[in-house]
Amino acid sequence: MKLSAQEEYGLRCLLQLARAQTTGESLTLSQIAGQEGISSANAGKLMWILSKAGLVQSTRGTKGGYTLARLSSEIHLNQVIRVLEGEPAESHCKSYAGVLDACIHTGDCGIRPVIVELHQIVDNALAEITLSQLLGTEANVDAALHQIHGVKRSDTPSMGA
C-alpha cells in the first residue's frame, strides 16, 4: 500500500512539466533526469509510458522535448498513478485490484470486495488533486490537502459497519 518508486518519480517528472507549462517551455530528457537525480534512460522510460498514455506530448529532433498534453489543471493524480501502474488511463477494470489477480475462493472470500473498495477510496482521493494544485507555494499544497480531508470525510467507506 505504498507508492512505488516508479509512481513517485513519474509524478515528479510530471510536476516539472507542469511547472514548465506556465512558461511555455518544453523539457528534454536530460533536463528532467538531471532535476530528479535519475538517469536519462530511466526518465526516458517513464516519459514513454506517460506519453503512450496521452498525458505528455513528445517532440523529436533538435529543439525537441516533452510537454504536458493537457493543462496541468486537467490532469488528475488518479490518472497518473493508474498509468504508472501499467493500466491505460481510461480503463478501471484491473487497476487497484491488488497483486493477486485471481482469488482462489472464486470471488466470495469476503476480503476481495473490501480490497477493491479500499483502492476505490484511494482513487477518489487522488482524483481530487490536479498537477496544478501541486505547483508553487506551500499555500497551494495546503489547499490541496484540505480538499483531500474534505473528500475523505464525506466519502467514508460503507463496509460492515
Add this chain to the structure above:
Amino acid sequence: MKLSAQEEYGLRCLLQLARAQTTGESLTLSQIAGQEGISSANAGKLMWILSKAGLVQSTRGTKGGYTLARLSSEIHLNQVIRVLEGEPAESHCKSYAGVLDACIHTGDCGIRPVIVELHQIVDNALAEITLSQLLGTEANVDAALHQIHGVKRSDTPSMGA
C-alpha cells in the same frame, strides 16, 4: 499504490483466525496455508511477522497453533498493513512514507508532503475497518450471492475450498 501479495495474504490469514476466534479454536500452519493455497513455509513466515508484532499468539507443541492476540473487533487494518509492510504496529515514523526516503529537493519540491498526506489518508481509511467488520462483509456477500444467484457456499464456517 497497491496491496502487495504479502499484505493481501497476511490479511487473509488474519481473517481465518478471526473466524476461528468465534468458536474458540486455534489454527495450525497447515490449516491456514491449506485454505489460502500457499505453502506452510510461506504462511509460517507471515504468521511469524504477525506474532512478532503482537497481532497473533502462537502455541508450540502438540495441540499448538495460532490465535488472534486480541478480539477481532479490536484489530484495525491499518495496524495489519503497517506490520506487513515491515514497520512495528505502534510506530508511524517511516510507514506510508513511500519508497524514496530522501527527497533530493530538500523538502521544497511540493510533492513530498502530498505523498505523506496521501498515505495518511489511506491509513485513516484502514483504521476505520476492523477484522470483525470484514467478517460481517463476508456474511453480507454470502447472503447476496445466495439471494441473487441461488449459490450456496460450500462450508460456511471455513471459507471455500
Add this chain to the structure above:
DNA sequence: TGCAATCTTGACTTAAAAGTAAGGTATGAC
C-alpha cells in the same frame, strides 16, 4: 545532403521482493 540533437524501443543487468527448504526448539501425550 550531412550532421547533431533528441526521442523510441527492445534487450540486458541489477536489486528487491516473494517464496522455499531445512534444521532447531518448545510442548504435550504416553
Add this chain to the structure above:
DNA sequence: GTCATACCTTACTTTTAAGTCAAGATTGCA
C-alpha cells in the same frame, strides 16, 4: 523420559520490478 507434533529461525532460490545500455528513428539546422 521419549517421541511426535508444531512453531521458530535462518539461509537459500526463484521471481518480479527497477534501472541501464545501445542501436534505431526522426527532426532541425547549416
